[in-house]
Amino acid sequence: MKKVVILGAGFAGLHIFYKIRHLIGKKIDITVIDSRSHSLLKPSLPEVSFVGAPISHSLIELKHTLESRGATFIQDEVVNINAKNNLLTLKNGTDVNYDYIFITVGAVKDYDAIKGFREFGYSVCDDTQAQRLWKKVQEFEGGKIVTGAAKSTWGNRVKAPDLKAPCEGPIGEIMFMFDYYLTKEKSLKREKDYKINVFTPGEIFFEDVGDNPRNAVGKIMQERKINLHNNKILTEIGKDFIAFEDGTKMECDLAIIIPPYSAPKVLVDSNLGDKKGFIPTDTQMRHLDFKNVFAAGDITALAQPKLGHIAIIQGAIAAAVFMQELGEDVTIPAYEPEIFCIMNMGGHDATLISSDVLYHGTKDKAFHSPLAKMMKWGFDNYLYYNKGHMPPDFALEATDKLVKLL
């Protein structure tokens, strides 16, 4: 029986668990370790911040979910991984050994890297920040709003797109959902009562997709009088301003930020990462230096942008490679990353974006319709009610076919 550890029960970790769990008791036993008691479904956090959805709807309880399906769950932080000796150490001092480990710890949202964030900044990236923002959104009676992503930096041990922002999809949701809330729920007037400015550290906004989605989003921004500022690298948030590396400042009553992403300390301390701590893997998601270490999701150096859809693609590959190694008759999916996300825009509005031009493909679609909103609603609810289990392959294939028709 091989002893398998899945470290991190987010999008990638849970996907791998569901893919390999049928081998529990036959070929493997699985221990899942996460510092949290509940997995966080981040794509539904904008609903918490701009609609007031309960946070409970973004949380999947882990102990019962995993143990009722045959795994052992440990709620603790892993503080060291000794990959040479197949051993990891928990914060409580206990050692756990393994034959195989899947590292799916995601990325750290490094709020403290931004001067003034803790005092004056807001974000939507975790459960605490999303609920804090909802409180602020309700109190907001007008003024200048600035939103954007801080610049993140990456290592270069593997070949991956070098994006300036980890992912700007949530910025699209912040600007459109807040605009919807202020006009529809608070009856405020654009430009007269409030103004939304968006900045990007990139030369172009939405640098991970091609012209079609970019133009579609740009057109709606113009209609809603949302201004865009390119090449703006955030340095500081103050009481009534936000400052950038080029020396410019914008007036700002409410700053909503995606912070820089960094790698968890454990990976830096354990020498498993590249120079920025992100895990270098081949395209079968195996660590470049350790044969029994797989990684998937935001923590991998290959994952650009940092997107749940890419975490799922990578998780499926890592699980298949592992199963084949254990003698199972499975096909390993090709590594074909793509951007697929549905940007919530408030009310019945959403835009589905499907693009692979970042990876030299030709797909580059944007579909703005209430149907996209229904698809997002269906997907988020499926994940929640099925405890982080992705919809079955036939449903995902049907979605693919539908997107091709659009």
Ligand SMILES: Cc1cc2nc3c(=O)[nH]c(=O)nc-3n(C[C@H](O)[C@H](O)[C@H](O)COP(=O)(O)OP(=O)(O)OC[C@H]3O[C@@H](n4cnc5c(N)ncnc54)[C@H](O)[C@@H]3O)c2cc1C
């Ligand atoms: C606001 C927002 C909206 C988003 N919307 C979308 C969207 O619409 N579509 C989409 O595809 N993607 C979206 N994303 C991105 C998506 O959420 C991430 O890409 C995805 O969660 C990455 O999955 P992961 O498994 O790599 O990491 P995570 O989901 O972050 O999970 C990592 C897990 O590891 C645990 N962990 C970390 N360190 C340790 C440690 N040392 N010891 C023990 N446990 C540890 C954490 O507690 C966590 O549970 C969004 C992100 C944000 C912030």
